[in-house]
Amino acid sequence: MATKEFKAPEMLRTGDPTGFCPGCGHGTVGRLGFEVLDEMGLLEKSISVYDVACDSLYMWAIDTDCVGTAHGRAIATAAGVKRVRKDCPVWAYVGDGASYSIGFQHTVWSAVRNENITVVIINNGVFGMTGGQMAPTTLIGQKTTSSPAGRRADVNGYPMDITKILTGQDIAYLARGSIDTVANINKTKKYIRKAFEKQMNNEGFSLVEVLAPCPTNWGLSPHDSLERIRNEVMEVFPIGEYIERGVK
Amino acid sequence: MAQIIYDKKRCKGCHYCVDACPKKIITVSGELNDKGYEVVEFDEAQCIGCGSCYTICPDYAITIIKED
């Protein structure tokens, strides 16, 4: 009798529970990456790079080789790892706060150099670990602890959209997923799989941004946080595949 | 037929699974786990093994084994 199992990679199931808040999107997005690596037979060989932010909590949740680096420097660090470990799948698993502000030059320039790494960026619109300050992706009008009256375009500019910034850049892959529904989670997993496949084919830089909830800092219940992604965030940040070398 | 393995101690009570279940067989139980999170309960007999609860769970608390 055939069976089908829906089961997280053993390391995640058997390790300590993650340190993420209830309803945090990190638990799901990181799992997708590890599931993909596991299904590709690459989990043991993989090297994950985190920075100083909520993403770093995976350092202790997954029993594979990991590198922790300074806030905003995970992508540059991952590029350095990959340059000397070409046979290992290397990914930077990071947040939007760091990757689109303090470390933005590394995000763009790793793409320009077409570094053969995979980058997964959580877009939850806030700096999570420091308590919910405005991020480059904070929506206009969104209240955060550093935009208490709501983000203002005349003061803070408009939300930063990585798909617009990297449009036309000759990289291997660029997509944006969401984890607001089971269907979108499955779609996001396909994007992350493609990203790793392209790295293993030595096609160069692949980036998947994922819209994810931060219920704690949004001041919403987990349920309402997913609603917000559907009703507000996806309006500004449409999901889909944006760049795929040889296809689009 | 599907088997549900629910690791209550990993659950953080977000209840995403309650919304995600297409058969609406997951309910908030009123029971608290060791960390004080309100866990859920499953009506396993009605489970179709679609894996939606597994997919949406951010805490690796649910495993589904579906027998065809």
Added chain:
Amino acid sequence: MADNEVIMKGNEALAEAAIRSGCRFFSGYPITPQTEILEYMSWRMEEAGGEAIQTEDELCGAYMLFGAAAAGARALSTSAGPGFSLYQEAISYLVGSDLPAVLVDVSRIGNALGDISQSQGDYELIRKGNGHGDTMVIALTPASVQEIVDDVQLAYELAEKYLHPVIILYDAAIGQMMEGVTLPEMSEHDINKFDWSVKGIEKGQHGRKITNVSYFCDNMYVGYEKYLRDKYKAITDNEQRWENVEVADAEVVCVAYGISSRVCKEAVRNARAEGIKLGLIRLKTITPFPVKAFEEIGPDCKGIEVVEMSIKGQMVDDVALATKCNIPIYGYLTSYLVPDSEKVIEVAKDILAGKAEEVL
């Protein structure tokens, strides 16, 4: 002439010596007076089977170095003044994560807006700076092209011995100078030699974590405090390096490093010929500061002459501490001008005649 005996510019000799020491990852960014290192690596590293990357800035350069070091490679990043300021953050993380790596500062004048003159203005940056969070590095200060070559090999050995970043600091004069030099034989570094480096695990192995070492110490910071203090003490006790020239009977002892120390050597020779008892303590490391070198100073010493291309005399405090403030300290302090050996002697004469003014 053997193949290994060549005439080379300091910067290029550094690059070649790094490659021959097994360095297979380099990151750099153009900035005078060290751009030759980037240029040399841009063709030479590929020949050696490594990677030389021109990065978008020194931040990226330092973190690519961090990544390469975490993966077990011998890596190098080089810069000057303002670029080295950008390295500071990464140096903190290299120290915190116990990663061996070599970084180079070829110092130049001022904030580096405009003038490209040589200078020794980065002493405090290297000796007392190098990041946030109670960090200390090992810093070597070569004074010749040959010493640059020798120090590169030494730097990798020390970096791997202590699992710690090592800085090589020299001024533009030495970086741009051409001299005869004996290069080491080509060697390869095995990037799998360290158990701790990330390389992917085998089934059943546990994952390696390159992160703050404090996480692995007993009671975290309780254990880490002892760990780091012991490491700093071992470095301070064992790695002081210096060269003393005619110090024991000297009435005036020059203290200098880099290009200034070469001038002082000539001054000592000429002064002695005139009957003036001049000596020299040449610092080959500034961290750890070679306090032990000062033990040779004899009872006849009337004063120390700090010879340094720094307006404020950045070495003076360290010299005062090394002599326990028992000897008057005078200075011949320039900024963009390489000190002159005749002036070194003049200052020494003034000190002996009681006409010089103490700097501290």
